[in-house]
Amino acid sequence: MKMHRLASCENCWFNGLQNGSIGLAFGYCVEHRVVLRDSSATTCGRHFRKDLPLPTSEQFQVSHLREYPSTNAVLEMATGEIANAAFISEDQRILRTDTAGEAVVDYGVDDTKISTLSALKRCPSMRLEFALLNLGRSYTHRCIQRGGTWTSGLNILWWIKRRLAEVPQIAASDIRYSTTSSSHRQQDIAQWSLIMARLLFISDVGYNAGESDPAVNTLKDIAEEAAAETGKISTQKLVRWIKQVGLRKVDASLPTERYRQLMVPLLDRNEDP
Numbered sequence: 229m230k231m232h233r234l235a236s237c238e239n240c241w242f243n244g245l246q247n248g249s250i251g252l253a254f255g256y257c258v259e260h261r262v263v264l265r266d267s268s269a270t271t272c273g274r275h276f277r278k279d280l281p282l283p284t285s286e287q288f289q290v291s292h293l294r295e296y297p298s299t300n301a302v303l304e305m306a307t308g309e310i311a312n313a314a315f316i317s318e319d320q321r322i323l324r325t326d327t328a329g330e331a332v333v334d335y336g337v338d339d340t341k342i343s344t345l346s347a348l349k350r351c352p353s354m355r356l357e358f359a360l361l362n363l364g365r366s367y368t369h370r371c372i373q374r375g376g377t378w379t380s381g382l383n384i385l386w387w388i389k390r391r392l393a394e395v396p397q398i399a400a401s402d403i404r405y406s407t408t409s410s411s412h413r414q415q416d417i418a419q420w421s422l423i424m425a426r427l428l429f430i431s432d433v434g435y436n437a438g439e440s441d442p443a444v445n446t447l448k449d450i451a452e453e454a455a456a457e458t459g460k461i462s463t464q465k466l467v468r469w470i471k472q473v474g475l476r477k478v479d480a481s482l483p484t485e486r487y488r489q490l491m492v493p494l495l496d497r498n499e500d501p
Contacts, residue, residue: 241362243362244362247418249418252323258332260302264315271302272299282431282432282436328359346383355402358422365428377436378437378441382487383494393467420461427450431450
């Protein structure tokens with residue numbers, strides 16, 4: 229993905245419907261509540277890169293905001309002007325014909341955001357899981373910004389842990405465009421990207437835990453460690469590392485009994501930032 233696309237709506241965690249070559253033809257921004265007809269050509273000052281660990285994404289957002297200072301509208305990347313109908317649309321009907329599209333469009337509208345995230349967990353598929361992980365990262369980040377605690381991501385983290393080493397299955401309906409690589413290589417990159425997205429969510433939780441929970445804070449670099457240890461993109465190598473190292477790190481930082489203790493006061497909470 230070229231650099232300008234990394235700074236576009238295509239690569240923003242507020243767009244849960246597109247990840248590289250996986251997703252729908254149209255994206256959707258849950259911040260501005262618009263359909264993204266050409267997400268690689270738009271952006272805004274709220275952009276958070278979904279491919280980076282949280283502290284790096286925060287740094288990028290600060291510099292990006294200087295170039296695109298508007299946070300109230302989707303912008304054309306080329307001009308910085310407010311995007312017109314060639315780039316965005318308020319007509320959501322086409323997205324509602326798809327399970328992931330409908331879930332993302334309804335995110336935080338008819339029900340709470342956490343309810344939508346819970347629903348996404350119950351219907352696992354590659355596109356739905358990408359939506360869960362992207363929107364989950366934005367949800368937990370906003371919780372922290374508004375004075376919440378790292379445990380806002382606890383339930384999603386535990387769900388991820390149970391499937392962390394599971395290789396996601398790709399359906400034909402998951403692919404939004406073909407890459408120049410072979411079909412096998414495209415699938416391998418997509419699977420690797422989803423597993424890394426799981427690790428990035430865990431890294432976010434570790435980062436958010438900070439000094440308030442030193443044990444969980446040790447997970448803040450798990451995504452970068454995995455990438456460094458496995459080298460070039462390879463789902464097989466990444467899964468092997470998770471089975472041999474990654475899962476042990478998560479278990480040591482957050483054993484089952486501790487998770488259950490932390491969940492007790494959260495069970496009756498249904499708050500949205």
